[in-house]
Amino acid sequence: METRKVKTWHIVAMFLFPALYFLNAMTPWGQELWGRGNRDYYATYWISTMALHWLSVILVFYFLKKDGISLRDIGLGLCKKGSLIVIGALVAVALGIFFFTESAAPAKSTVDMGWMSMFYPLDTRERLLWIFCCFSAGFCEELVYRGYNISMLTFKGVNKWLALLLAAFPFILIHSFAPIYSGYMFGMYFSAAIIFGLIYLLTKRLWIPMAIHCLYNLTAMMAVLGQ
Numbered sequence: 673m674e675t676r677k678v679k680t681w682h683i684v685a686m687f688l689f690p691a692l693y694f695l696n697a698m699t700p701w702g703q704e705l706w707g708r709g710n711r712d713y714y715a716t717y718w719i720s721t722m723a724l725h726w727l728s729v730i731l732v733f734y735f736l737k738k739d740g741i742s743l744r745d746i747g748l749g750l751c752k753k754g755s756l757i758v759i760g761a762l763v764a765v766a767l768g769i770f771f772f773t774e775s776a777a778p779a780k781s782t783v784d785m786g787w788m789s790m791f792y793p794l795d796t797r798e799r800l801l802w803i804f805c806c807f808s809a810g811f812c813e814e815l816v817y818r819g820y821n822i823s824m825l826t827f828k829g830v831n832k833w834l835a836l837l838l839a840a841f842p843f844i845l846i847h848s849f850a851p852i853y854s855g856y857m858f859g860m861y862f863s864a865a866i867i868f869g870l871i872y873l874l875t876k877r878l879w880i881p882m883a884i885h886c887l888y889n890l891t892a893m894m895a896v897l898g899q
Contacts, residue, residue, distance in 0.1 A: 676827040682735040683824045686816060689728050690845035696720050697848040705790055706849070714790070714798055718805050724846075725812035732820045746823040747878035748815065758879055762810075762886055766803045769893050773799060777896045792895045799893050810886030817843040818869050819878045832873055840865035864888075 696702055701716040736742070743749065750758065774796060793802035817839055825835035844851050844861045851858040868881040 675829045676739075676741070678739045678741070678824055678827050679735070680828070682739065683821070683828065685735070686728070686732065686821055686824075687842050689724075689731070689816075690842045692724055692727075693721065693846045693848050696724060702848075709790070711790075711794070714793075715801055718801060722805055722808045722812075725808050728816045729812050732816055736820070741823075741827075743819075746815075746819040747872060747876055748819060750877075750879045755879075758883055762807070762883060765887060766806065766890050769890050770799055770803060773893045773897065792892050794896060802893055803890070806886050806889040806892075809889055810882045813843065813846070814868060814872070814878060814882040814885055817846075817865070818872045818881055822869060822872065836866065836869040836873060839869060 696717075697706060699720070701713040701720065704710040704713040705717045736746070777794075793799040821839040821842065822832070822835045825838060826832050830838070840862055843865045844858065847857070847861055851861050864885075868885060871881045871884065872878055
């Protein structure tokens, strides 16, 4: 990508944004879910997390406008027809996984996956919420931590491979304490950041990692089938 004039503080702001996710994890609903395993707060925590996702997107739109950069400039240039096809296909897959899991999943009370179960939707209400979370994460996280962060760094003259590596860390940190306390979780999120970033850089199309990210997250609905 060519060098372009962008404000450095716009990049810094999005690299510091993950701090809000740590604050969210320390709220009463975050502590109840992650600290005490109280699933009554499952919806509250994940809705608050998605609110942060969309807030980050609003900031990205604002910064792009201020810097005179379009969504097409960062790889999101899918036409209206193409967008409808991709979204329609993802919705169809999501509903397919939902109904399959609904018909095959064991009762919620029989499922025990330890602290990892805080990620997984275990009943109908949680699975419906999870579909929204998957679409939000696929769009928002890829737009911010691949499309925006990598592009803005390269516009400032940073080598694209170094930009890929640097952009991985705020992506890891939006997942709060999990990748800090668990080497496995750190490796999983780091690998995801690199893989999605490579797909973005090699294809120059942001919708591809968005779709893959969404599909990957949707499979979490089927985690209960292995119990």
